[in-house]
Amino acid sequence: MIDAAIRLFETSGVQSSSMADIATEAGISRKTLYRVYEDRASLIEDILNQRLSAIGNKIRKKISSFSDIEEALVEGSIISIAAARRDKLFHKIVLEETNHQLEQYLLLGGGESTKQDGIDTWSPILDKARGKGLIRKDLSNVRILELLVNVQAILLLRDDYGKDEQRSFLKDLLVPAVLNI
Template identity: 25%
Template sequence: MARGRGPFAGGPEQARRQLVVAAEECFLDFGVRRTTMDDVARRAGVSRPTVYRYFSDRDALVVEVVTRRARIFGVRAREYISGRPDFTSKIVDGLGYLVRGGRRDPILSALLQPDNLSATSGILTAGKVAERLSFEVWEPILIAAQEAGEMRPEIDPQELCGVMADLELMMIGRQDLLDPDGPGVRELVGDFLLPSLAA
């Protein structure tokens, strides 16, 4: 698409950004399940075929929304985790940091609320999107821990990131499952996940 013409003046990347913003607003207003491509098109001020030119379906929009927001936050998260003094702190504090960040992000938090969680998590786990995004943050940290003898060498970092991604999705979206008087995220990770990883 030529720049300066049509409904999107800034070219394909600007078009995708505007459609993502429209989708985020629709997901907040209607929920994931009830949002249609027509809703996104109306919100963006374009035709439905224009939306389909950039995104094959609503699931692709969910993936794009989550991926963009997660990658922006992931840069800060990786710096934070890398700065923790030891493997225990990296895992416990790192997962806590990611969960808090997800809860504070209005779009991610909304997408992972109980009403939307099954739809969103199904989309993100079916294509291993959540696992891939988790791996982008954790790969260098986990490999360094294995090389230093801090993490069991037989654990596959990619598979572990799938488990951690599932935990994050659950702990961000289902705060109702956590007893307010019981252990928090850091305690749960430290008591149940960490002992299975440590060498």
């Protein structure tokens, strides 16, 4: 079902692909599709979780290579945003799907497995910086991930920002929010 939806989204567009179209493409009835996915938003959420997991796997090693926490927050965010933009389907869904559930999904950081991937990616460098006293004491890794996800979601939608503008935005907003400055 997800593969059928992905094929349709890539060829016909996100907005043009109905649940009926997806069921037909998958070779199943709409009723069967609705047994698995209660609505279109839950199907899209599953697709986004898959895409975010793949993006996370691609960037995890890069983020863990940073030794400086400020550089990790700024450059790691830029790498994350670039990876999300390179995933054409992910970016297409974000740009074309115009319901508030998608915005809420992005701002909440995805599903539980996506959140855990984020924690797994960022915790090593956050814990190291915390051990050096560089991170605000009142912030847990979960809260920092929430801040990262929210700021990255804003920048993902700001495709008028190049890397220099992203860097400035992150240094002005994210760095002081997380670090003891």
